[in-house]
Amino acid sequence: MNVLECEGLAKAFDELVAVDDVGFHIAAGETYGLLGPNGAGKTTTISMISGILESDAGKVTVAGKEITTRTTDGNAEIGYVPQDIAIYPDLTARENLRFFGKLYGIPKASLGPRVDEVLEVIGLSDRGDDRTEEYSGGMKRRLNIGIGLLHEPSLLILDEPTVGVDPQSRNSILESVELLGQSGTAVLYTTHYMEEAERLCDRVAIIDGGKIRAEGTRRELVELVGQRDTINLGVIGSAYRLVEALESMPEIHKITAADASVEILVDGASSVLPRILEVAQQSEVGVSGVEVVEPNLESVFLHLTGKALRD
Numbered sequence: 001m002n003v004l005e006c007e008g009l010a011k012a013f014d015e016l017v018a019v020d021d022v023g024f025h026i027a028a029g030e031t032y033g034l035l036g037p038n039g040a041g042k043t044t045t046i047s048m049i050s051g052i053l054e055s056d057a058g059k060v061t062v063a064g065k066e067i068t069t070r071t072t073d074g075n076a077e078i079g080y081v082p083q084d085i086a087i088y089p090d091l092t093a094r095e096n097l098r099f100f101g102k103l104y105g106i107p108k109a110s111l112g113p114r115v116d117e118v119l120e121v122i123g124l125s126d127r128g129d130d131r132t133e134e135y136s137g138g139m140k141r142r143l144n145i146g147i148g149l150l151h152e153p154s155l156l157i158l159d160e161p162t163v164g165v166d167p168q169s170r171n172s173i174l175e176s177v178e179l180l181g182q183s184g185t186a187v188l189y190t191t192h193y194m195e196e197a198e199r200l201c202d203r204v205a206i207i208d209g210g211k212i213r214a215e216g217t218r219r220e221l222v223e224l225v226g227q228r229d230t231i232n233l234g235v236i237g238s239a240y241r242l243v244e245a246l247e248s249m250p251e252i253h254k255i256t257a258a259d260a261s262v263e264i265l266v267d268g269a270s271s272v273l274p275r276i277l278e279v280a281q282q283s284e285v286g287v288s289g290v291e292v293v294e295p296n297l298e299s300v301f302l303h304l305t306g307k308a309l310r311d
Contacts, residue, residue, distance in 0.1 A: 001027065001028055002025040002026065002027050002028075003026055003027065003028050003062060003063055003077075003154045003155050003186035004024075004025055004026040004032075004049065004060075004061070004062055004155050004186055004188065005025050005059075005060070005061045006022070006023055006024060006025070006048075006049055006058065006059070006060045006061075007023040007058060007059055008021055008022075008023055008057055008058035008059065009021070009022040009023065009045060009048055009049075009055050009057070009058035009060070010022070010055060010056045010057040010058055011044050011048060011053065011055055011056050012056060017210050018041050018044040018210050019041045019044050019045050019048070019055075019210045020041075020209075020210040020211050021058075021211065022041070022045055022058070022207070022210070022211070022212055023058070023212070024205050024212065024215060026155065026186040026187075026188060027186065028154070028184050028185075028186055029181055029182070029183075029184045029185070029186070030181065030186055030187070030202045030203065031177065031180075031181045031187040031189055031200050031201050031202055032186070032187065032188055032189065032201060032202065032203050032204070032205070033189050033190070033191065033197040033200070033201035033203070033204040033205070034046070034188060034189070034190045034204075034205055034207060035190070035191070035194075035197055035204055035205070035206050035207070035297070035301060036206065036207035036208050036305075037208065037305060040207045040208045040209065040210070040305075041207050041208075041209070041210040041211075042159075042190050042207060043159070044210075045207070046080075046157055046159055046188070046190065048060060049062075049067065049078075049157065049188070050067070050078055050080045050157055051067045051068060051069055051071065051074075051075060051078070052069070052080075053069065054068065054069045055068075061074070062074050062077045062078055062154060062155050063077040063154040063155070065077060076104070076105075076151060076153070077153055077154040077155060078153050078154075078155050078156075078157065079148035079149050079150075079151065079153035079155070079156040079157065080148060080156075080157045080159075081144055081145050081147075081148035081156070081157065081158045081159065081161055082144075082159050083159050083160050083161075083163060085140050085141060085144050086144060086147070087132050087140060087143055087144060087147065088132070089131070089132050089133035090131060090133060091131065091132060092128065092129050092130055092131055092132065093119065093124050093127065093128045093129075093130065093132055093135075093143050093146075094115055094119070094128045094129055096132060096143060096147065097115040097118060097119070097143075097146060097147065097150055098111060098112075098115055100147045100150055101114065101115065101150055101151070104150060104151040105151075106150070106151060114150065114152075115128075115150075118146040118149065118150055119146065121146070121149070121176055121179060121180075122142040122143065122145055122146040122172075122176050123142060123172050123175075123176065124139065124142060124143060124146070127139065136165075136166065136169065137164055137165050137166070137169070138165035138166050138168070138169020138170065138172070138173070139169065141161055141162070141165055141169065141173060142169065142172060142173055142176065144161070145158065145161060145173065145176060145177075149180065149185070153185070154185070154186060155185075155186045155187075155188065156180060156185050156186070156187050156188070157187075157188045158177065158187060158188070158189045158190070159190050160190055160191055160192060161173055161177075161189075161191075162174070162191065162193065162196065163192070174196060174199060174200060177189065177200055178200065181200075181202075187200075189201060194296065194297050194298045194301065197297055198218065198296060198297055202217065203215065203216060203217055204216070204217075204218065204221065204297060206221070206300070206301055206304050206305065208304065208305040213304045213305065214300070214304055218296070218297055221297065221300045222294075222295045222299075222300055224300075228253060228265050228266060228267055228295070229265075229266050229267070229268065229269035229292060229293065229294050229295070230263060230264070230265055230266075230269075230292070230293040231263070231264040231266060231269050231272070231273060231276065231290065231291070231292055231293075232261060232262075232263050232264075232289075232290070232291040232292075232293070233261060233262045233263075233264070233276075233280070233287055233289070233290055234260060234261055234287065234288035234289035234290075235260055235261060235262055235280070235285050235286065235287060235288065236260075236285070236286030236287070236288050237284065237285040237286055238285060239257040239258060239259065239260065239261060239262050239285070240257050241283055241285060242257070242262055242279070242280055242283055242285040243255050243256075243257045243262060245279050245280075245282070245283040245285075246262075246264065246276060246279055249272070249275065249276075249279075251266050251267055251268070251271075251272045251275075252264055252265070252266055252272070253265045253266065253267070260288075264276065269292045269294065270292075273290070273292065277290075
């Protein structure tokens with residue numbers, strides 16, 4: 001079942017077309033990455049999905065309920081965690097969560113246990129009674145996420161949640177997001193860190209100039225732009241004899257040799273490598289080392305947009 005359905009979203013500001021016919025869906029338990037350089041249309045798209053900004057065209061539904069700036073029925077299905085931290089520094093984490101829980105309308109009898117659950121998920125149980133002005137930036141961001149998921153939304157929108165945090169806090173945030181997917185929450189995730197998308201996202205959409213340029217799993221995107229795996233072999237013996245023996249394999253697109261190494265460009269290294277090693281053995285060429293380099297989202301992104309993600 002798809003938690004989020006958006007289709008044909010469009011938004012212009014005077015002559016500037018910020019979003020142009022954007023559509024995608026997110027299933028329950030799926031983490032979906034929306035990646036694009038600055039000015040690509042990510043924030044505008046998120047604002048329309050969350051009902052903050054009215055679209056010029058298109059439709060958004062969350063858990064089957066239509067979302068616009070004028071609807072309220074579906075708002076409780078969405079948890080939105082903005083880039084800016086939105087907590088009260090003079091309150092403890094527990095007090096912050098209880099305050100926002102009351103705004104969400106969580107019943108009093110359920111609120112206390114739910115606050116405890118959220119503190120556990122975001123890794124702040126041992127600091128829950130400390131004033132948040134004493135927190136590090138990473139702890140504040142984790143609490144920000146906790147507020148967004150407090151009312152158990154069907155869809156959690158995380159807009160660059162790890163900006164400006166230390167590596168330890170960043171890893172804690174990523175672990176929390178992984179747990180959300182396992183619990184069945186649909187997550188829409190934007191980031192300027194490609195390794196986060198590689199780690200977290202089941203599918204990714206690359207947006208640029210207000211349009212979705214490509215969408216799919218990492219492997220699907222890599223195949224879409226014709227990227228291939230590279231196998232680097234350290235060899236003992238004649239690298240050129242191994243090249244001659246491998247040239248007839250249809251899975252190999254390019255092969256080059258140096259004195260003690262062979263570089264092989266293939267589709268699906270994991271399935272081809274055993275056969276390559278078998279041919280090397282039959283050719284009486286020893287293999288001293290194997291390195292497999294798979295193309296990543298960064299190379300796909302650069303190919304599609306002509307820019308690095310942080311540009």
